[in-house]
Amino acid sequence: MHATYTMLILTAVFSAPIVLYILRARAGKGEIYIRPIAGLSAIDEAVGRATEMGRPVLYSTGLSWLSIEGLCSVAILSHVARLAAKYDLRIIVPVNSYLLYPIAEEAVREAYADAGKLDLFKAEDVIFIPGQFPYAAGVVGIMHRERVAATFFFGYFAAESLILAEAGSQVGAIQVAGTPDILQIPFFITACDYTIIGEEFYAATAYLTHEPTMIGSLRGQDIGKMILATLTVLLLVFGLLMAFAPNVFFSNWLLDLLLR
Amino acid sequence: MRRNIIIILTFVGGLYYFLEFVLPGETGISKLIVEIGKVTLAIGACAFLLGVINLLRLHGTRVVLRRSGWHNSAALIVALFVMLIVHLVRYYSHAAEGDTVWRIYNLLWDNMRVPLDSTIFSLLAFYIVSAAYRSFRIKSGEAAVMMAAAVVVMLGQIPTGQEVTLWLKGYENDPGLWWLSRIRVDTIREWLMQYWNGAAQRGILFGAAIGGLAMSLRIWLSLERGSFFDRQ
Amino acid sequence: MNGEAPSRIAWYDRLQKIDPRIIYLVVFVLVSIPFFVPIPVKMEVSPVVRKLYDKVEEIAENNKRGPEKFVLLAMDWSPSVKAENQPQTAAMIEHLFRRGVRFAIMSHLLPEGPMMAERIAERIAKKYNKRYGVDWVNFGFRQMRFADYMAFVRDMYAIISKDYRGTPIRDVPMMKNIRGLRDFALVFDVTGSGAYADWVYYAQPEAHFDIGVGVTAIIGPSIRPLIDAGQVVGMMEGLSGAAQYEQLLNIRGQASRGMGSQNLAHLWVIIALILGNIGYLASRRREKKLKKELR
Numbered sequence: 165m166h167a168t169y170t171m172l173i174l175t176a177v178f179s180a181p182i183v184l185y186i187l188r189a190r191a192g193k194g195e196i197y198i199r200p201i202a203g204l205s206a207i208d209e210a211v212g213r214a215t216e217m218g219r220p221v222l223y224s225t226g227l228s229w230l231s232i233e234g235l236c237s238v239a240i241l242s243h244v245a246r247l248a249a250k251y252d253l254r255i256i257v258p259v260n261s262y263l264l265y266p267i268a269e270e271a272v273r274e275a276y277a278d279a280g281k282l283d284l285f286k287a288e289d290v291i292f293i294p295g296q297f298p299y300a301a302g303v304v305g306i307m308h309r310e311r312v313a314a315t316f317f318f319g320y321f322a323a324e325s326l327i328l329a330e331a332g333s334q335v336g337a338i339q340v341a342g343t344p345d346i347l348q349i350p351f352f353i354t355a356c357d358y359t360i361i362g363e364e365f366y367a368a369t370a371y372l373t374h375e376p377t378m379i380g381s382l383r384g385q386d387i388g389k390m391i392l393a394t395l396t397v398l399l400l401v402f403g404l405l406m407a408f409a410p411n412v413f414f415s416n417w418l419l420d421l422l423l424r
Numbered sequence: 425m426r427r428n429i430i431i432i433l434t435f436v437g438g439l440y441y442f443l444e445f446v447l448p449g450e451t452g453i454s455k456l457i458v459e460i461g462k463v464t465l466a467i468g469a470c471a472f473l474l475g476v477i478n479l480l481r482l483h484g485t486r487v488v489l490r491r492s493g494w495h496n497s498a499a500l501i502v503a504l505f506v507m508l509i510v511h512l513v514r515y516y517s518h519a520a521e522g523d524t525v526w527r528i529y530n531l532l533w534d535n536m537r538v539p540l541d542s543t544i545f546s547l548l549a550f551y552i553v554s555a556a557y558r559s560f561r562i563k564s565g566e567a568a569v570m571m572a573a574a575v576v577v578m579l580g581q582i583p584t585g586q587e588v589t590l591w592l593k594g595y596e597n598d599p600g601l602w603w604l605s606r607i608r609v610d611t612i613r614e615w616l617m618q619y620w621n622g623a624a625q626r627g628i629l630f631g632a633a634i635g636g637l638a639m640s641l642r643i644w645l646s647l648e649r650g651s652f653f654d655r656q
Numbered sequence: 657m658n659g660e661a662p663s664r665i666a667w668y669d670r671l672q673k674i675d676p677r678i679i680y681l682v683v684f685v686l687v688s689i690p691f692f693v694p695i696p697v698k699m700e701v702s703p704v705v706r707k708l709y710d711k712v713e714e715i716a717e718n719n720k721r722g723p724e725k726f727v728l729l730a731m732d733w734s735p736s737v738k739a740e741n742q743p744q745t746a747a748m749i750e751h752l753f754r755r756g757v758r759f760a761i762m763s764h765l766l767p768e769g770p771m772m773a774e775r776i777a778e779r780i781a782k783k784y785n786k787r788y789g790v791d792w793v794n795f796g797f798r799q800m801r802f803a804d805y806m807a808f809v810r811d812m813y814a815i816i817s818k819d820y821r822g823t824p825i826r827d828v829p830m831m832k833n834i835r836g837l838r839d840f841a842l843v844f845d846v847t848g849s850g851a852y853a854d855w856v857y858y859a860q861p862e863a864h865f866d867i868g869v870g871v872t873a874i875i876g877p878s879i880r881p882l883i884d885a886g887q888v889v890g891m892m893e894g895l896s897g898a899a900q901y902e903q904l905l906n907i908r909g910q911a912s913r914g915m916g917s918q919n920l921a922h923l924w925v926i927i928a929l930i931l932g933n934i935g936y937l938a939s940r941r942r943e944k945k946l947k948k949e950l951r
Contacts (some may be wrong), residue, residue, distance in 0.1 A: 167446045167653040175637075182638045186647055234640045262478035292482045294475075296542035297736050302496075312502045322849060323545060323736070323874065344635070346628050347874055351552075354559040363631050381638045388634045412637050441803075454831045454838045458814045461807020468799050541735040549921065553683050557928040561936045564834060572932070575926055581873075581896045583697040592699070610700045622880035629881060 170421075177391060189380030196379045203340055203360035204318045207240075207316065209322050210338045210357075211247040212314035220254035221314040224303055224328060225268060226343065227296060228319035229261035233344060236369040238264065238271050238318035240342070244316055245275030249338030252281065256306060257290045260299045265292045300324035304331040317341040317356070318365070323350045329355035342368060433647040438644035479504070507532055573616055580613025668942065671935025679928060686924050687787075690916030697899065697915040704883060705900040708868045708890025715754035715841045724833055725841035727752055727759040728865075731769030737848030737872050738772070743898035743911035744870030745846050746766050746776050751905055753784040753791070758830055760840075761820075762795035764805060770796050770820060773846075789828050794820035795868070802858070812836050837863035838843075839932060846870040853880070856887050870897070875884045 188194060198321035209380070212219045223241050241257065248255040257272060259265045269290040276285035293302040304327060307315065317325070318341070325341075325348040332339045333355050341352035342360030352359045360368055363385075370378035393394040401416065430578040440460075444453055483497035510529050519525045562568045579585025589608040605611075642648040665673075689695075703767050715725055729748065733741040752759050761777065763769040774794050786792065795816050800808055808815040813836075816825050825831055833839070845852045852869050861869055866889040869879055873894025882888040893897050894920055898911035 166444075166448050172446055178634060178637055179641055185644070186642070190647075195585060232636075244641055262475050262482070265478070265482070288486070289495075290481070291493075294479060296734075297541050301544050323548060323872075326551050327544065327547050327590075328557060330555055344632065346625070346632075347878060351555070354555045362628060363635065364634055375510050377642065381642060381647075385631075385634050387636050389638075392634070458807045458811045461804040461810075462814060464803040465798070465800065465807070466802060468801065472799065479815045538735040538738065539845075545736040546739070549687070550680045550683050553928060554679050555927050556925060557674070557679060557932050560929050560932065562933050563936075571929065575929070578926055581894075582922045583699050583915060584919050584923060586700050608700075610702065614702055614704075616727055617877060618884065619881050622875045625878050626884075628879040656760050 178388040181387035181391075182381055185378050185384040185387070186380035188392075189216075189376035189383070192376070194351065196383050197368060198379065198382065201360060201364050201368060201371055203342055203364070204359040204368055206338075206340050206358040206372060207244060208247065210314035210316070210340055211244065211251060213252040213338055215253055216411060219313035220256055220310055221248060221316065221331075222256045222258070222303070222307060222310070222312040223316045224319070225257070225259050225261075225264060226319035226321040226325070227260050227299070228264060230263040230267075231320070231321040233365070234261065236366060238267050239373055240318045241268060242271045242358045243276055245272045246279065247286065249276045249279035249281050250285060252413075254284075254286070254289065256310060256312070258293050258299065258303050258306060259290065260293060260296075262292060262294070265290070267358050287305060296322060296324055300327045303328055307331050307335050307337070311335055314338045314340075317343070317352065318360075318368075319343065320345055321352075326351040332356075336355040392405045434644065434646055438640075442644075476504075507537075553647060576609055577613050580609040580611075586610050658659055666939070666942070668935040668938035671931050672939065674928070674931070682764050682924055683921060686920035687917040689920060691915070692764075694913065695919065697912055697919065699896065699903055699915070701900045701904060704893070705897050705904070706890070706893045707922045708892065709901060709904045711842060711866060711868060711889050712748075712757065714753065716757050718841075719757065724758070724930035726759055726834060726839055728837075728840045728843045729759055729773060729918070730843055730845040730847070730852035731761055731762045731763045731773040732765045732845060732847040732849065734766050734768045734848070735772070735773075735950050740872045740895050740898070741846045741848060741870060741916065742772065742776065743895060743909060744892045744901070745773050745902040746780065747892070747898050747905060747907075747911065748844055748846075748870065749773075749777050749780050751901075751908070754905070758791055760793045760795055760830075760834075762816075764798050764800040764808070765847075765849070767797040768875060769846070770794055772947055785937065788821075789823075790830055793825075793828050793830050795825070796820035803834065805854060805858060809837055827887050837865065840865050840868045842868055844868045844870065848872045848875065850875070850878075852882075852888070856882060858885065868892075873897075873946075944948065 185196070189196060211221060221244070223244055225234065225237045226239065226268075226406065228237050239285050245255055245257075247253075254273065257268055259268045269287065272290055273282070273285050273287075274275055276282050291302070291306075293299045306312070307328075308331065312332070312335060315337045317328060317339070321328075321343050322345070325343070339356035340358045340360075341356040342350065342365045344362055344365045345347065346362060349359065350360055367382055369375075370399060406419075440453065442454070444451075447453070479544075480501065483500050485491075487494045487501065488496040510525065510532060513519075514525045514529050517525065536614050560567075560571060560574070562571055579588065579652065586609060589610075592604050594605075595601045598604075639648075712727070715727065719725060729745070731743075731745065749759075753893075761770050761773045776915070777792055777794070778788070781787070788794075796819065798804075798808070798815055800815070806817060813825065819825055819828055837859065840863070843855050843859070845855050845867065847869070848871070849922075852867070852871070855867055859865075867887065868890045869888055870892040871879060871894070873896070876893035876897075877889065879888055879891050879893075883891060892901050895911050895914050900910075900911045900916045902912050
């Protein structure tokens with residue numbers, strides 16, 4: 165399969181703002197604003213509550229592997245681990261992917277080391293559990309045994325999302341979840357206290373790390389979405405014209421051009 | 425030096441597929457796709473083995489050092505080797521069905537692996553009911569609309585629900601009241617799923633596609649930042 | 657205890673706080689009843705299931721007149737989603753055997769899928785006197801992601817060298833008529849995850865086959881835009897989709913038997929929602945009344 169002219173033009177149109185804003189952000193030109201994301205503010209509240217109760221927190225990366233979702237999840241894990249280290253809190257991190265496991269372990273270790281509390285870090289609290297439902301069963305068991313006070317679900321989740329979230333609800337944990345997979349969002353919304361939806365998951369990484377590349381990319385994506393929305397409206401109008409006035413003079417020409 | 429090599433290889437690899445996609449017709453570089461695919465297939469097979477080695481390393485360490493939960497790790501390692509050995513013996517001995525090794529294999533697969541997996545998944549049936557009961561409350565107009573849509577969709581996909589409005593189908597050929605046949609729960613369900621849900625899903629797909637494009641560009645042009653990429 | 661009357665929980669609060677154990681028990685009982693008391697089901701067939709069925713019929717009819725086309729069954733499912741995906745697989749294989757359309761089984765994501773599909777094929781093959789290698793073939797599992805998947809799409813034989821049983825693929829009798837993916841008129845992807853995306857976005861533009869899907873009910877909504885765009889020709893959505901397909905085939909299979917349980921469970925969900933909301937609305941009304949009295 166090869167690209168049509170329309171595909172080429174659209175690829176250029178959507179790629180240009182992304183690359184442009186990344187380069188601008190890295191050059192320090194212009195301040196890019198990211199609105200506060202409610203779920204991320206709730207992380208502090210959740211960790212604070214766990215500290216008061218003296219119970220550990222659990223951070224699940226779901227079924228993420230060494231992919232976009234996995235790396236974004238580790239970035240958020242780093243933030244949560246720093247908070248946990250600051251308050252001398254234990255953080256348990258079950259990981260499903262053998263590729264992500266060393267990165268997650270390193271992120272937690274660094275967080276404790278940066279807080280000057282490396283002695284509080286326990287390698288056995290970063291647990292590798294392969295398999296989708298074995299992972300779910302394992303995490304549910306951990307939640308019940310350790311009586312976690314707060315749970316964080318960030319990453320790619322499939323059918324096990326509700327099992328995890330409901331188990332957290334049963335132990336009375338405050339729950340914050342975020343996943344780009346839209347099919348699992350309804351389950352997290354019903355069972356969790358705060359949910360970060362879709363694009364906000366990627367924005368969360370930019371929001372927490374303030375990394376210019378991430379922020380610039382986010383801005384470029386937003387421009388791309390606005391272009392897409394505009395195109396959709398224009399094509400909708402065009403489609404309606406075609407339906408009600410099929411002999412509009414430029415319609416065939418435009419259609420041929422789009423499909424070439 | 426290492427980082428520069430990675431940047432160059434990443435760029436060249438991405439550039440190949442990009443050119444292959446944009447250049448019209450079959451070109452000289454199109455022929456390489458199959459050969460490159462075979463190479464990545466071999467690399468994928470190695471990654472499979474890497475996963476097993478990592479699994480043994482992590483859980484083996486836990487067993488040897490008697491860390492907390494070591495007995496779970498021991499059970500995992502035993503299960504891995506038992507399943508592997510039984511399967512290899514079954515495959516290479518060309519055992520017939522009914523032979524001992526087949527019966528052991530069926531015991532492990534049909535009577536242990538399949539029910540265990542299905543059982544955990546079936547927990548969802550219970551959790552969905554309790555989660556829906558606990559959280560679906562008509563707190564606003566939008567919530568009421570959502571509730572109505574949920575009830576219609578659920579009724580529309582079960583026989584009892586469809587029976588409730590099945591009698592309206594009789595009006596299909598009625599010149600004046602044909603529209604009544606369109607307001608059955610199953611047709612309304614289909615309409616909600618195809619048009620309202622479809623539109624929402626499409627919108628989300630747009631966002632996900634652009635997000636994927638952005639990530640691909642960042643990786644291709646080695647603009648990506650984060651703990652993993654900074655360590656390369 | 658101290659001579660005080662125990663506080664009474666209002667009925668509307670009770671309705672909002674039904675013990676989850678009671679909810680689970682009712683689910684368990686309702687799902688179990690049809691195991692002992694079979695409940696016959698008759699369903700309205702949805703357009704998306706009908707389109708999938710008609711597609712297979714069209715392939716069978718076209719095979720009588722022109723060059724033979726095949727069907728590829730992509731079995732990207734695991735035991736966890738067996739309850740929904742197995743009946744879908746069985747219904748499709750039954751249809752293909754019945755109409756004499758030859759098919760291949762494979763998976764590029766999960767090793768369990770081809771294995772479980774093979775058992776289903778062997779069971780149904782006895783009913784129609786079909787033989788492995790002649791009427792169907794199983795390529796087995798080949799883990800493929802983007803680059804090797806593209807190679808597979810361009811040249812199937814470059815990636816598939818042996819079948820599931822270890823026989824060199826070119827020695828399988830059925831493969832003599834298959835040059836590549838373009839000889840498949842339909843790919844039927846059965847999955848509980850997003851495996852269909854690879855077929856739709858990477859394979860279909862290259863090989864120009866139609867795609868049908870059998871998915872768990874949770875994935876169903878995300879297929880709708882693809883059906884609207886014509887990229888997916890039809891779908892079996894969850895257990896009810898498989899039951900509708902069985903109805904078109906005039907058989908009472910696993911899906912039709914399972915619909916009894918799903919029927920009762922769905923009704924219980926609706927009842928639970930209604931009870932919870934009756935309690936909620938009554939408690940809100942009571943609060944408003946109390947506030948009014950206090951003013």
